Amino acid sequence: MTGQEEPSSFRLAYVPGVTPTKWVRIWNERLPDVPLTLVPVPAAEALELLRDGGADAGFVRLPVDDPDLSAIPLYVETTVVVVPKDHVAAAVEEVSPEELAEEVVLHPLDDTLDWERPPGVPALERPATTADAIELVAAGVGLLVVPQSLARLHHRKDLTYRTLRDAPESRVALSWPRAEPTPDLVEQFIGIVRGRTVNSTRGRPQTPPQPKAGAKAKAKAGDKAKRPERNTGGRPAAKGGAKGAKGVKRGAKPGKPRRRS
Structure with missing residues (x-):
């Protein structure tokens, strides 16, 4: 988007009783340059508003018996x-x-x-x-x-x-006008409502998983452990664990030096 272009907007209708605060907050975090306008509407008028283009999407109460509208059921109320x-x-x-x-x-x-x-x-x-x-x-x-x-x-x-008890229940859904393809902003909001993360939103490439911060340090530590130890005396380090130098038991007395003739 260039500096001369005006950001597009998204109009979200909602019927009484629905609280869209959570989804609006996520929208503002992910698309801060796209204003979201809330459109309160009586339940009996919500479908007509969407069908006539008065909102891009809306939280309505089922049933949605309109071939011009799509709907995703969200939850059932007590x-x-x-x-x-x-x-x-x-x-x-x-x-x-x-x-x-x-x-x-x-x-x-x-x-x-x-x-x-x-x-x-x-x-x-x-x-x-x-x-x-x-x-x-x-x-x-x-x-x-x-x-x-x-x-x-x-x-x-x-x-x-x-x-x-034993009474009819009201079902809340997200509805929007049918279109092929679904407008990008509507698709973005559907993803938010369905709980998709930023990387899993449909139509966006996923960010490849990054190695953990400690992976390189662990690899270096492993290579260092495989290297032979250095002996400051110029001789290779003794092997054999408790025996000390190869073939010589720890604590054995050294033999007497030979006399020169």
């Missing part, structure tokens, strides 16, 4: 029921749909769970949004079943939530 802190359900760790049979359970229009029939008694009207439903729970109008991330997003001091 389903919880949001209740007032003084509600009887707050005294246990989890509840079942059957235990909510006599309760008014709110079903907002932006619900992300695929119910055949929501548990409990339906309210007279469906709240427009999950945020509106949370306010009604706080007012004592009813309870609310949502993915755990939405319960955390709309946390209030007077409310709590408990795991709901």
Whole structure:
């Protein structure tokens, strides 16, 4: 990239409840010259935004029933029921749909769970949004079943939530418009989300493994050990271990010198 070229940008959409902070941080570390713009979008509008080119990729909730979009499932969320802190359900760790049979359970229009029939008694009207439903729970109008991330997003001091057994679960995925080939920046972000390292990112050559810092030192030490020892007296070093010089036992008395005739 030359000094006159403007760096390209990457637009990342995300639905309520998804926290893209970790992936954004990795992106900024690996591609500091490519700005990443976050685009918050309601869950019901996320696929249309991607299809119309309003973002390069996005974190959405499955299913993605659109032939113009690709998707990678990422994780499954725990389903919880949001209740007032003084509600009887707050005294246990989890509840079942059957235990909510006599309760008014709110079903907002932006619900992300695929119910055949929501548990409990339906309210007279469906709240427009999950945020509106949370306010009604706080007012004592009813309870609310949502993915755990939405319960955390709309946390209030007077409310709590408990795991709901045997309930539909929300699945989060990364989605992007289909294209051949996949745009490079999208491919880069897919690699980040999938946990690829810098060297393993698809389309980039891997850096060959480097020898360990101590390998050369060990090799030199091995060569030195193989070399014969030097004897400062001018004679070869004695061999034979405990015997000392070859053929002579250590500690043996030397013979008497011969007399000259």
